[in-house]
Amino acid sequence: DAKTTQPPSMDCAEGRAANLPCNHSTISGNEYVYWYRQIHSQGPQYIIHGLKNNETNEMASLIITEDRKSSTLILPHATLRDTAVYYCIVRVPHTGTASKLTFGTGTRLQVTL
Protein backbone atom coordinates (compact mmCIF):
# COMPACT_ATOMS: atom_id res chain seq x y z
CA ASP A 1 0.00 0.00 0.00
CA ALA A 2 1.24 3.48 -0.89
CA LYS A 3 2.53 5.68 1.92
CA THR A 4 0.64 8.82 2.86
CA THR A 5 1.73 12.06 4.48
CA GLN A 6 -0.63 14.17 6.56
CA PRO A 7 -0.07 17.19 8.78
CA PRO A 8 -0.08 16.10 12.42
CA SER A 9 -2.67 18.64 13.50
CA MET A 10 -5.04 21.33 12.25
CA ASP A 11 -7.49 23.77 13.79
CA CYS A 12 -10.78 24.88 12.31
CA ALA A 13 -13.44 27.29 13.52
CA GLU A 14 -16.90 25.86 13.95
CA GLY A 15 -19.09 26.49 10.93
CA ARG A 16 -16.14 26.86 8.61
CA ALA A 17 -14.99 24.33 6.06
CA ALA A 18 -12.23 22.02 7.22
CA ASN A 19 -9.82 21.06 4.46
CA LEU A 20 -7.58 18.16 5.37
CA PRO A 21 -4.74 17.44 2.93
CA CYS A 22 -3.06 14.16 2.19
CA ASN A 23 -0.05 13.49 0.00
CA HIS A 24 0.28 10.11 -1.67
CA SER A 25 2.84 10.72 -4.39
CA THR A 26 3.63 7.01 -4.87
CA ILE A 27 0.05 5.94 -5.41
CA SER A 28 -0.40 3.36 -8.12
CA GLY A 29 -3.12 3.25 -10.72
CA ASN A 30 -5.32 0.72 -8.98
CA GLU A 31 -5.12 2.18 -5.47
CA TYR A 32 -8.06 4.00 -3.96
CA VAL A 33 -7.94 6.81 -1.43
CA TYR A 34 -9.87 6.11 1.77
CA TRP A 35 -10.62 8.42 4.66
CA TYR A 36 -11.52 7.36 8.17
CA ARG A 37 -11.76 9.32 11.36
CA GLN A 38 -11.48 8.35 15.00
CA ILE A 39 -13.20 10.31 17.69
CA HIS A 40 -11.56 9.97 21.08
CA SER A 41 -12.07 6.51 22.65
CA GLN A 42 -14.16 5.21 19.75
CA GLY A 43 -13.50 2.93 16.82
CA PRO A 44 -12.62 4.47 13.46
CA GLN A 45 -15.50 5.66 11.31
CA TYR A 46 -15.53 5.32 7.54
CA ILE A 47 -15.99 8.66 5.80
CA ILE A 48 -15.46 8.37 2.07
CA HIS A 49 -13.28 6.84 -0.61
CA GLY A 50 -12.47 7.44 -4.26
CA LEU A 51 -10.26 6.42 -7.15
CA LYS A 52 -9.81 9.48 -9.35
CA ASN A 53 -13.08 11.36 -9.55
CA ASN A 54 -14.16 13.73 -6.84
CA GLU A 55 -16.65 12.18 -4.48
CA THR A 56 -19.27 13.60 -2.15
CA ASN A 57 -21.53 12.04 0.44
CA GLU A 58 -23.51 13.23 3.40
CA MET A 59 -20.41 13.52 5.54
CA ALA A 60 -17.76 15.03 3.34
CA SER A 61 -16.28 15.67 -0.08
CA LEU A 62 -13.10 14.14 -1.44
CA ILE A 63 -11.08 16.06 -3.97
CA ILE A 64 -8.36 14.09 -5.77
CA THR A 65 -5.85 15.94 -7.93
CA GLU A 66 -5.63 15.03 -11.58
CA ASP A 67 -2.26 13.31 -11.12
CA ARG A 68 -3.69 11.54 -8.05
CA LYS A 69 -0.64 12.37 -5.99
CA SER A 70 -2.63 14.22 -3.38
CA SER A 71 -6.15 14.62 -2.11
CA THR A 72 -8.18 16.81 0.22
CA LEU A 73 -10.99 15.82 2.50
CA ILE A 74 -13.47 18.63 2.96
CA LEU A 75 -15.90 18.89 5.84
CA PRO A 76 -18.08 21.73 4.55
CA HIS A 77 -19.38 23.04 7.86
CA ALA A 78 -17.28 21.73 10.71
CA THR A 79 -18.87 21.26 14.11
CA LEU A 80 -17.36 20.50 17.49
CA ARG A 81 -18.36 16.86 16.98
CA ASP A 82 -15.99 16.68 14.03
CA THR A 83 -13.02 16.99 16.38
CA ALA A 84 -11.14 13.74 15.74
CA VAL A 85 -8.06 12.15 14.20
CA TYR A 86 -8.49 11.81 10.44
CA TYR A 87 -6.68 9.05 8.61
CA CYS A 88 -5.94 9.03 4.90
CA ILE A 89 -5.18 5.55 3.57
CA VAL A 90 -4.41 4.49 0.01
CA ARG A 91 -4.77 0.88 -0.96
CA VAL A 92 -6.05 -1.55 -3.49
CA PRO A 93 -9.51 -2.66 -2.42
CA HIS A 94 -8.96 -6.32 -1.75
CA THR A 95 -11.33 -9.02 -0.76
CA GLY A 96 -10.97 -11.29 2.21
CA THR A 97 -7.81 -11.31 4.25
CA ALA A 98 -6.01 -8.80 2.06
CA SER A 99 -8.51 -6.07 2.84
CA LYS A 100 -6.81 -5.06 6.09
CA LEU A 101 -6.06 -1.37 6.62
CA THR A 102 -2.73 0.04 7.70
CA PHE A 103 -3.11 3.23 9.70
CA GLY A 104 -0.58 6.05 9.76
CA THR A 105 -0.50 8.79 12.35
CA GLY A 106 -3.31 10.85 10.80
CA THR A 107 -4.26 14.50 11.33
CA ARG A 108 -5.70 15.60 14.63
CA LEU A 109 -8.44 18.13 13.76
CA GLN A 110 -9.52 20.42 16.54
CA VAL A 111 -12.73 22.35 15.86
CA THR A 112 -13.06 25.41 18.04
CA LEU A 113 -15.84 27.85 18.88
Added chain:
Amino acid sequence: GAVVSQHPSWVICKSGTSVKIECRSLDFQATTMFWYRQFPKQSLMLMATSNEGSKATYEQGVEKDKFLINHASLTLSTLTVTSAHPEDSSFYICSAKTGGNTGELFFGEGSRLTVL
Protein backbone atom coordinates in the same frame (compact mmCIF):
# COMPACT_ATOMS: atom_id res chain seq x y z
CA GLY B 1 -23.48 2.10 7.04
CA ALA B 2 -22.87 -1.42 8.22
CA VAL B 3 -22.79 -1.99 11.96
CA VAL B 4 -20.07 -3.75 13.90
CA SER B 5 -20.57 -4.17 17.62
CA GLN B 6 -18.05 -5.02 20.32
CA HIS B 7 -18.63 -6.26 23.82
CA PRO B 8 -17.70 -5.37 26.45
CA SER B 9 -16.91 -1.73 25.79
CA TRP B 10 -14.64 -1.67 28.80
CA VAL B 11 -13.33 -4.27 31.21
CA ILE B 12 -11.09 -4.28 34.25
CA CYS B 13 -9.43 -7.50 35.32
CA LYS B 14 -6.77 -8.78 37.64
CA SER B 15 -3.35 -9.73 36.40
CA GLY B 16 -3.20 -13.38 35.38
CA THR B 17 -6.83 -13.72 34.39
CA SER B 18 -8.22 -14.11 30.87
CA VAL B 19 -10.59 -11.73 29.16
CA LYS B 20 -12.78 -12.37 26.12
CA ILE B 21 -13.88 -9.61 23.75
CA GLU B 22 -16.62 -10.22 21.19
CA CYS B 23 -16.97 -8.61 17.78
CA ARG B 24 -20.22 -8.98 15.89
CA SER B 25 -21.31 -7.84 12.44
CA LEU B 26 -24.95 -6.99 13.03
CA ASP B 27 -26.38 -6.55 9.56
CA PHE B 28 -23.99 -8.35 7.26
CA GLN B 29 -21.87 -11.46 7.11
CA ALA B 30 -18.13 -11.14 7.40
CA THR B 31 -15.86 -14.01 6.45
CA THR B 32 -12.92 -11.88 7.54
CA MET B 33 -12.54 -9.67 10.56
CA PHE B 34 -9.51 -7.80 11.82
CA TRP B 35 -8.30 -7.08 15.34
CA TYR B 36 -6.38 -3.94 16.17
CA ARG B 37 -4.76 -2.62 19.32
CA GLN B 38 -4.24 1.01 20.15
CA PHE B 39 -2.12 2.40 22.96
CA PRO B 40 -2.70 5.95 24.24
CA LYS B 41 -1.79 8.69 21.74
CA GLN B 42 -0.75 6.10 19.15
CA SER B 43 -2.28 4.87 15.93
CA LEU B 44 -4.05 1.56 15.44
CA MET B 45 -1.81 -1.45 15.05
CA LEU B 46 -3.12 -4.55 13.33
CA MET B 47 -2.80 -7.64 15.52
CA ALA B 48 -4.41 -10.38 13.51
CA THR B 49 -6.79 -11.34 10.76
CA SER B 50 -9.67 -13.53 11.78
CA ASN B 51 -10.99 -15.98 9.22
CA GLU B 52 -14.31 -17.74 9.59
CA GLY B 53 -13.81 -21.44 9.98
CA SER B 54 -10.03 -21.40 9.97
CA LYS B 55 -7.05 -20.28 12.01
CA ALA B 56 -6.31 -16.63 12.46
CA THR B 57 -3.31 -14.99 10.84
CA TYR B 58 -1.16 -13.02 13.26
CA GLU B 59 1.04 -10.03 12.52
CA GLN B 60 4.70 -10.23 13.32
CA GLY B 61 5.40 -9.82 17.00
CA VAL B 62 1.90 -10.76 18.17
CA GLU B 63 1.81 -13.88 20.33
CA LYS B 64 -0.86 -16.23 19.05
CA ASP B 65 -0.97 -18.20 22.29
CA LYS B 66 -1.62 -15.05 24.27
CA PHE B 67 -4.21 -13.50 21.98
CA LEU B 68 -6.58 -16.31 21.04
CA ILE B 69 -8.90 -15.59 18.17
CA ASN B 70 -11.95 -17.60 17.26
CA HIS B 71 -14.20 -16.88 14.29
CA ALA B 72 -16.84 -19.57 14.61
CA SER B 73 -19.57 -17.92 12.55
CA LEU B 74 -19.97 -15.36 9.80
CA THR B 75 -21.08 -12.72 12.28
CA LEU B 76 -18.91 -13.33 15.34
CA SER B 77 -15.22 -13.21 16.12
CA THR B 78 -13.77 -13.32 19.61
CA LEU B 79 -10.43 -12.21 20.99
CA THR B 80 -9.30 -13.74 24.27
CA VAL B 81 -6.41 -12.14 26.10
CA THR B 82 -4.96 -14.97 28.16
CA SER B 83 -3.06 -14.48 31.39
CA ALA B 84 -3.42 -10.76 31.06
CA HIS B 85 -0.75 -8.44 32.45
CA PRO B 86 -0.75 -4.67 32.95
CA GLU B 87 1.17 -4.17 29.70
CA ASP B 88 -1.80 -5.71 27.87
CA SER B 89 -3.94 -2.78 28.95
CA SER B 90 -5.02 -1.15 25.72
CA PHE B 91 -7.91 -0.24 23.43
CA TYR B 92 -8.84 -3.25 21.30
CA ILE B 93 -10.80 -2.62 18.11
CA CYS B 94 -12.25 -5.03 15.59
CA SER B 95 -13.31 -4.40 12.02
CA ALA B 96 -15.18 -6.27 9.34
CA LYS B 97 -15.49 -5.80 5.63
CA THR B 98 -18.69 -5.66 3.65
CA GLY B 99 -18.91 -7.48 0.36
CA GLY B 100 -17.58 -6.44 -3.01
CA ASN B 101 -14.19 -5.34 -4.25
CA THR B 102 -14.56 -1.79 -3.01
CA GLY B 103 -16.39 -2.67 0.17
CA GLU B 104 -15.22 -0.50 2.98
CA LEU B 105 -14.19 -1.70 6.39
CA PHE B 106 -16.41 -0.89 9.35
CA PHE B 107 -15.13 -0.78 12.88
CA GLY B 108 -16.53 -1.67 16.25
CA GLU B 109 -16.74 0.83 19.07
CA GLY B 110 -13.64 -0.60 20.71
CA SER B 111 -13.06 -2.35 24.02
CA ARG B 112 -10.87 -0.77 26.65
CA LEU B 113 -9.00 -3.33 28.73
CA THR B 114 -7.39 -2.36 32.00
CA VAL B 115 -5.32 -5.00 33.76
CA LEU B 116 -4.58 -4.31 37.40
